Amino acid sequence: MDLVTESLLNSFVHQYGFSSEQDPAVQFEHFVNFCAVSAEYPEEFDVEDVHVGGGDDLQLDGVAIIVNGVLVGTNEEVDDLQHVNRYISAEFVLAQAKSGPGFDGAEISNVFFGIRDLFSSNPKLPRNARLRQKEDVIKHIYTLSPNFRGGNPRLCIYYTTTGKWQDDQKLIARIDDEIGTLDDLNIFEPGIAFNPIDARKLQNLYTQTQNALSKTFAFQNRITLPATNSAREAYLGYLNVKEYLQLITDDSGNLLRGLFYDNVRDFQGNNPVNHEIDETLKSDMKRSFLLLNNGVTIVADDLSVTGDSFKLTSYQVVNGCQTSHVLYNNQNTIGDDVQVPVKLIVAPDDDVKLQVIKATNRQTVVKTEELSALTDFQKHLERYYAAVPERFRLYYERRSQQYRSTPNLEKIRIVTISIQIRAFASMFLQRASQASRYYGTLLSDIESQIFREDHHPIAYYLSSYALFLVEAMLRRHEIDNRYRPFKYHLLNAIRLVAAGPETPSMSANKFEKYCEVIRDALWDETRGPEIVGEACSCLDIAVSGNYDRDFAKSTAITQLIADAVANSH
Numbered sequence: 001m002d003l004v005t006e007s008l009l010n011s012f013v014h015q016y017g018f019s020s021e022q023d024p025a026v027q028f029e030h031f032v033n034f035c036a037v038s039a040e041y042p043e044e045f046d047v048e049d050v051h052v053g054g055g056d057d058l059q060l061d062g063v064a065i066i067v068n069g070v071l072v073g074t075n076e077e078v079d080d081l082q083h084v085n086r087y088i089s090a091e092f093v094l095a096q097a098k099s100g101p102g103f104d105g106a107e108i109s110n111v112f113f114g115i116r117d118l119f120s121s122n123p124k125l126p127r128n129a130r131l132r133q134k135e136d137v138i139k140h141i142y143t144l145s146p147n148f149r150g151g152n153p154r155l156c157i158y159y160t161t162t163g164k165w166q167d168d169q170k171l172i173a174r175i176d177d178e179i180g181t182l183d184d185l186n187i188f189e190p191g192i193a194f195n196p197i198d199a200r201k202l203q204n205l206y207t208q209t210q211n212a213l214s215k216t217f218a219f220q221n222r223i224t225l226p227a228t229n230s231a232r233e234a235y236l237g238y239l240n241v242k243e244y245l246q247l248i249t250d251d252s253g254n255l256l257r258g259l260f261y262d263n264v265r266d267f268q269g270n271n272p273v274n275h276e277i278d279e280t281l282k283s284d285m286k287r288s289f290l291l292l293n294n295g296v297t298i299v300a301d302d303l304s305v306t307g308d309s310f311k312l313t314s315y316q317v318v319n320g321c322q323t324s325h326v327l328y329n330n331q332n333t334i335g336d337d338v339q340v341p342v343k344l345i346v347a348p349d350d351d352v353k354l355q356v357i358k359a360t361n362r363q364t365v366v367k368t369e370e371l372s373a374l375t376d377f378q379k380h381l382e383r384y385y386a387a388v389p390e391r392f393r394l395y396y397e398r399r400s401q402q403y404r405s406t407p408n409l410e411k412i413r414i415v416t417i418s419i420q421i422r423a424f425a426s427m428f429l430q431r432a433s434q435a436s437r438y439y440g441t442l443l444s445d446i447e448s449q450i451f452r453e454d455h456h457p458i459a460y461y462l463s464s465y466a467l468f469l470v471e472a473m474l475r476r477h478e479i480d481n482r483y484r485p486f487k488y489h490l491l492n493a494i495r496l497v498a499a500g501p502e503t504p505s506m507s508a509n510k511f512e513k514y515c516e517v518i519r520d521a522l523w524d525e526t527r528g529p530e531i532v533g534e535a536c537s538c539l540d541i542a543v544s545g546n547y548d549r550d551f552a553k554s555t556a557i558t559q560l561i562a563d564a565v566a567n568s569h
Contacts, residue, residue: 033062058114062095295341296320493535
């Protein structure tokens with residue numbers, strides 16, 4: 001391995017909290033998986049969730065399943081997305097990591113052989129537990145094929161070595177033949193992608209994951225709005241739909257879902273309003289889209305302008321999530337005759353940004369409490385996280401990838417909104433059995449119980465810190481990997497072990513003191529790991545040796561853990 005790749009690998013191992021004593025081959029597998037999946041899925045994810053390497057792995061080290069733009073790991077998540085969006089659009093990202101210096105045709109053929117067996121209706125080869133779980137989700141997706149939108153799932157293969165890709169024509173011909181055997185299965189979208197990744201390309205892929213999102217586009221049809229003290233500059237105009245689509249998609253053509261995190265609502269699927277937009281785009285009225293649609297509002301941290309060429313850095317679409325998704329879903333059927341109204345605001349301060357989000361979203365049917373929950377409270381929560389002593393600090397990512405380019409930041413300390421919802425619901429709302437579901441569905445189930453103005457932010461930080469501690473101990477192999485499917489159940493067990501079952505009302509003054517007891521215990525470098533260990537022991541009693549991932553979805557575990565904790569004290 002060359003010095004540059006080795007240096008980047010070491011940086012990755014540190015940033016993502018892996019033990020320096022871990023097998024270097026496994027570290028490299030995680031590194032390759034991270035780079036490969038990040039090239040197709042630009043949001044934060046846990047690399048452990050895509051790792052399948054080890055014995056009986058069908059010559060694969062990573063399998064990522066992306067449904068409707070969301071990285072999924074369970075059938076329940078797939079079903080939730082199908083229910084919310086009323087369609088399925090799937091992509092499978094497969095990765096193989098070879099630390100050798102070259103590309104070997106026989107080894108590449110072995111990878112294709114394993115892939116064919118993975119998707120076979122009559123598999124022949126053994127597979128490990130992690131791969132079986134991925135296979136189960138994949139086959140579940142195909143049972144929903146009547147709901148496929150845009151055709152069969154897309155397949156993308158990343159084959160990585162630390163050597164140099166030479167465009168060897170014999171090897172290319174062999175790969176083309178192997179791709180043909182997968183095409184013959186008639187279960188993938190035409191154009192299966194095989195990506196040979198050498199050392200230089202791997203370095204570039206990793207470097208891209210560390211840089212802030214930046215896009216350049218042509219903004220000819222615009223007017224400059226008057227300057228204000230609270231925003232550096234602002235523009236109003238319209239973009240050709242193709243120009244707008246390249247702003248909201250990555251280099252692989254996937255929708256950048258993180259651009260819409262500051263919207264009050266996620267994409268609502270085929271609801272009446274979105275259906276009307278869809279029908280407009282499919283009719284002769286699409287030429288009037290500019291007049292019929294309210295358009296989108298974009299806020300950016302930075303902008304450089306050269307003539308009509310605009311380069312945005314660290315930007316978000318704060319209003320227009322529904323419009324953007326419908327445009328994306330119709331991209332293959334709409335042409336240059338569709339124009340999108342756009343308002344662009346550059347370098348607004350936080351207060352102005354919140355006002356923009358509220359004002360633009362009030363033009364649609366959005367409740368005042370929804371606006372407050374996902375704006376004011378989020379801002380307050382972000383400030384609380386930032387005020388925690390540095391040694392114990394986590395970073396609340398209120399905006400997607402806002403810490404992406406922060407140097408020397410351990411990425412496992414970043415808490416996304418979806419992680420926050422899962423952690424809080426597990427620790428304080430007894431919803432651990434639901435935490436592996438699509439977080440949008442979980443939020444809709446508990447929307448009146450979370451992000452409330454009368455909640456103290458310590459509870460949110462505490463649940464995230466407990467999850468951080470559990471995941472750090474898993475990665476350092478300080479607790480057994482069998483607990484990974486039960487990590488959300490462990491959060492509730494940690495609370496009970498550290499502070500007991502009598503939980504004050506979250507709106508009471510006593511609740512803050514209750515959380516401080518747990519926080520101080522977890523912050524103690526000796527007591528914290530001991531509490532996690534005790535929680536694991538109580539989980540052992542609760543599950544009675546059944547560590548199957550499916551059992552982690554059982555609601556009965558919550559009470560079984562409470563009983564185990566009570567009997568141990």
